[in-house]
Amino acid sequence: MGTTPEGVAGTSAVGLGRVVEPVGVLPQAAYRLDARGEIAADEVRIRVERLNLDAASFRQLSEKHAGDGAAVRAEVLGIIRERGKMHNPVTGSGGMLVGTVAEVGPESPLSVRPGDRVATLVSLTLTPLAISDELAGWDGRSEQVPCDGHAILFGRSIVAVLPDDLDPRLSLAVLDVCxxxxxxxxxxxxxxxxxxxxxxxxxxxxxxxxxxxxxxxxxxxxxxxxxxxxxxxxxxxxxxxxxxxxxxxxxxxxxxxxxxxxxxxxxxxxxxxxxxxxxxxxxxxxxxxxxxxxxxxxxxxxxxxxxxxxxxxxxxxxxxxxxxxxxxxxxxxxxxxxxxxxxxxxxxxxxxxxxxx
Missing domain, CATH: 3.40.50.720 (NAD(P)-binding Rossmann-like Domain)
Structure with a gap:
């Protein structure tokens, strides 16, 4: 069951309680989000296994670093750490993710259960995200980013349960542009x-x-x-x-x-x-x-x-x-x-x- 950590508004279906700065804007427009793993009553925590950077963002980062995958990886990790979400400051875009539902708040309207493998259908630019493995499994040379960490969904977030008969990477690629x-x-x-x-x-x-x-x-x-x-x-x-x-x-x-x-x-x-x-x-x-x-x-x-x-x-x-x-x-x-x-x-x-x- 979900808990309501101090400073996180559990009744905001659009995630206002996760905005750190500037206060009063919606999560997508925010510079920084609170990506703590404790969830409010209407939130869902996802154990993240893969990000899919949007094409414009990945191209910009790759061109900026002349294809140096290590530099791309370091910048993506830096953005997530600084902003509490993946929000490319140049393109203004992010991507989406695949993971497993870890915890569902008792007031969440989302039709998911712990253990469901899901893809988020909302942008990483508004999704609280924390990475725990330094992106060690990613070479920085592709849009899909294997990783470990957690993400938070709100009441008005959109999420799809992944089909069992398809490679999750294939599902992620399609759902990214659905x-x-x-x-x-x-x-x-x-x-x-x-x-x-x-x-x-x-x-x-x-x-x-x-x-x-x-x-x-x-x-x-x-x-x-x-x-x-x-x-x-x-x-x-x-x-x-x-x-x-x-x-x-x-x-x-x-x-x-x-x-x-x-x-x-x-x-x-x-x-x-x-x-x-x-x-x-x-x-x-x-x-x-x-x-x-x-x-x-x-x-x-x-x-x-x-x-x-x-x-x-x-x-x-x-x-x-x-x-x-x-x-x-x-x-x-x-x-x-x-x-x-x-x-x-x-x-x-x-x-x-x-x-x-």
Whole structure:
């Protein structure tokens, strides 16, 4: 049963009692959280076994340290120790985790029990986290971080019990980006309802985790035609082999004119829906330019500058709706896992990625 340690507010479903500084903000906006293991009545403690750093955060850290895994490991450990959570100060992003439920407070509304193996579906940027093994089992060269420690979930946290028949690393990789396919499917269906026609869809970063799921979701939701955009021939070959897109094109998403030309050439015109799943900054203007007037751009990357997107659309006189992929829709985890199970190309890309890591 849970206890209520001094200074931890057990009745706050959003975790206000865990905020150390600045007081009064929500955990995601806080600089530092209280990551003590004692739980309040409405909290859950997880014994952590693996973190999954989000792609933008891991890329930034790896590039900063020129691929020096030891330096990356040291910085990640330093961030967690200083802030009581994994919250990259440059990208503003974190990731998610897998672990085993250790203790459930008596007032927790979460449908988990001690012993359940779970993946958190909320960002590490708002999850109190403490590491006890110095990240000794991680070489700093992959997004997935084996570790030992604990994390705290609140009443309004989201968590999924891991399926028994899948490698936990595979489940973690899918659940890390499960908001992308759900929002893509909703957007494609919404466009079709509004325009009375099936939309064309472009996915930037189509060979990545969120991108491959977004392509599968767009096709399943009834897209008229899909194009996957990738930056290098190796990713093009993988995506072609997976069969998830009607067309696969090479383009640097940071080059607006080249990107728009590649998408337009593949689809016979600009895309009705463009989904941005790349993990590098500077892709906002290309995505807007590649999208038809009256269309929709879904930014599903933590590398996105939303100021650049808004001002860029204004400067291009682009009549497009721009959506922020917030990572949550009802049923998003189940939907993503169903795509993994039923679409062979998705399963192949995820399996190959794990093998490479």
């Amino acid at each position: 908001g992308a396919p759900a929002l893509t499917a909703r957007t494609v269906r919404s466009y079709a309802d509004r325009a009375a026609a099936a939309p064309t869809v472009a996915v930037l970063g189509g060979a990545g985790k969120s991108g491959s799921l977004a392509l599968a979701a767009a096709r399943q939701a009834g897209a008229a035609r899909t194009v996957g955009v990738v930056p290098v021939p190796a990713e093009r070959d993988r995506l072609v082999a997976a069969g998830l897109a009607d067309e696969v094109v090479l383009a640097d998403a940071r080059d607006p004119v080249a990107l728009a030309a590649a998408v337009t050439g593949a689809l016979g015109g600009p895309a009705d829906v463009t989904v941005v799943c790349v993990d590098v900054p500077g892709c906002e203007h290309g995505a807007i330019l590649a999208t038809a007037d009256g269309g929709t751009v879904v930014f599903f990357s933590m590398a996105t500058s939303f100021a650049a997107a808004a001002l860029g659309a204004e400067g291009l006189a682009a009549d497009v709706t721009m959506l922020i992929g917030n990572g949550y829709l009802p049923g998003h985890a189940e939907y993503a896992m169903s795509l993994l199970r039923t679409v062979p190309g998705v399963r192949a890309l995820f399996t190959d990625r794990l093998a490479a890591d």
